[in-house]
Amino acid sequence: MTRRSCAIYAVGVISATLLIVGIGLTASQAFRKLMYNRLKKEIVLVEGSRVFESWKRPPPPVYMEYFFFNVTNLDEFLAGAKPVVNQVGPYTYREYRYKDNVTMVNDGKMVSAYNTKSFVFLRDKSVGDPSLDNIVTVNIPAWAAMNKAKGSFFKSSILSVWMNTLKSGLFTTRTVDELLWGYEDPLLVRIAQMSSGVDTIFGFMYGKNGTNDGEFVFHTGEQNYLDYGRVETWKGQRQLTFWNSNHSNSIDGSDGSAFHPLLKKDERIYIFTPDLCRTIYMDFEKDVEVRGIPAYRFTPPRSVLASKEENPDNEGFCVTPQQCLGTGLLKVSPCRKGAPVVASFPHFYLGDSKYVAAIEGMSPERIHHQTYLDLNPTTGIIVRANKRAQINILINRISTFAKTKGLNETIFPVMFLNESVVIDEASAARVHKLLMIVKVVSNFPLIFVALGGIMFLVLILLLIRERKQKASAEENTSYSPVSEKEKEDPQNGTYIGLTPKADAQA
Template structure:
């Protein structure tokens, strides 16, 4: 009798334990699901949600850092006596404000339209010098752009511009302050060209007219129907694709604008970002786990084939508009959407939720990240501009770092 009672007691205890464990797992799973669904509800671009407020007026400080490659031996290079010697100047840091305005919900509230105004304020304590004083020598971008346009002009127009360029001493290099190079200066060659083509802007700057400007209207998915679509671009300037490139794949507008991504991001995902500065979409892959101010984060970087040439990455063939002038790895010709401007490589670093930086490297015709073969007098391919390429990777890399949210 005692033995039976003991067995019954033991079975009862085991049953109670299993019941408690089962109840615990149920309650735990229930609350995880509840929190998960609550979080999904907050991370949508809907009126009244926390995400919408921070998306509309981002509270996190964003800084844009400019690193400029300065050519120190332009005369020797023009004479063919040496390859260009380049030093890096920077950072010149600007606090960037990006409030969204003209915000309106469209498509029955499943999408939201907005303009993002870009405002830049110089941050001297985060910079290496004064952009109004520091001088930089770089490729004469206006001259190269004009010569590129003159290829289809008549003999008399081309001759007239060439004579004027010689008379004012225009060469392949120019020296200006960092402030002028970034935000604009009146160029004598463009002033002369304006008398022939009145629509020509006689001012040039890599960030000309950018301060206080916007890139046009974006329409975003709110994520209300599917949280994976949070912040994903639906249209830009009323179009679902751009028309700058040769193939539909190259013209696709993929992903977000880089300022936000959907919740519950995993390491296995491919992050797509569309940037008007590059006139195209790029993608990033998980690289490693990092810490930002003590907060764990995932770092995503663009794989090497992102800016690879079409011959090394067939997916990029559409970015070569002129077949006989396809560029080597690491360089993107954005003249198709930049009114004839020469090569500009834009590197973006955005640290979402902690601290954000956008780094722009003005690279002439030479790219550190994609060295190919050594330079030669008749070799026009890209070559390293520094003998110390490897130790600059962390400084010059493009990456996005985000704090992960675990849905498990």
């Protein structure tokens, strides 16, 4: 075997080996599985892990926007007309959040923490001054007191006298600051004088600036990556006690700050939210991209707040069979000290049309009122989110209170909030780097395939060259005439010159 033949043989063997190994590794996804197993070990809630510090103190800025519904035809409404409201906002606050008192528990398999939040007003992102801007809205302390007293004629009579004396009406005018951060209500002060344990301050965010929602215990994800960030207990409870079924009282999923890596489109993700006193779920909607990072958008479907007729699983959220509201609403009075508070999406988005029609000024739009999470499927990291919820008050005719005689049952909107976050550039750069490493390592076998393909092309070129050289050699060693005469001889034979025979007699 010549040296050239050996080279061709070696190139062929190398090409075949690289192609077989590369295609085999690509088909088996060995490197992808290796990288994914590495991710599962890296994305855990333990000291020193890739995500632990950012979980305790999330770097992207979070903004909380508040929008209020100002009643513009109060006298007409109290006389029986359809209420007209005007949306006022946003009043925007920078939300600082961090995990406090972080402690490893259960032999390091779980971690305990408190979700602490504080808020700073941002004038440049707001429509006005919350300390000066007035809002005409439902008098929630009065309605809460009336609903609590309506079962007793004696209590209702005393409360009616107090309301008349203190001029505490069904609606009130308060500044945005008062509605958010609290004000001392004269009716609550009078009630507190007769009943212990009554808080005299009312405000949607009263007592929530610089405080927490109670102790959470989370799974670290070390034992099973699918459990990463999953809530085990809240305030020491594995089940809630507000609702009427085990399904409704279940605490499932994360607290909304962490999601397991390697998400799939057919997954349903669960989030436990203390604000709603329940677990909600989200389904995949579409692929999106944020700062160049690919993400899956998950959003709550209509079934989350559907009526028990549409979704029988929601029957447990009915306070009583008679207090079962329609699609798009959740009465949260069991966890709001009996106050007739009803939660919904803003402008009754995904709710029954009758709730929208009952209030002039409602115009639900998906782009402005949808709640969603954009999660990078590889890492589970939140790259963008908008949590939107509306607070409403159920107002109706209460027989023991003359002031309500002209009212029909109405789900009256008071305010809605939008808690939003977008990944910052520094965090996005780290995610890009991690995704690049995952991509390169996962696709490493393709390098073998590419090299094998290149070697195969080299082999083809060598074979073509070898063939040409053989053809040239054969042409160089073929027969050629030795003289011009032989060339000119048409028979290509030996030329024999003959001379005439001499006469013997000469």
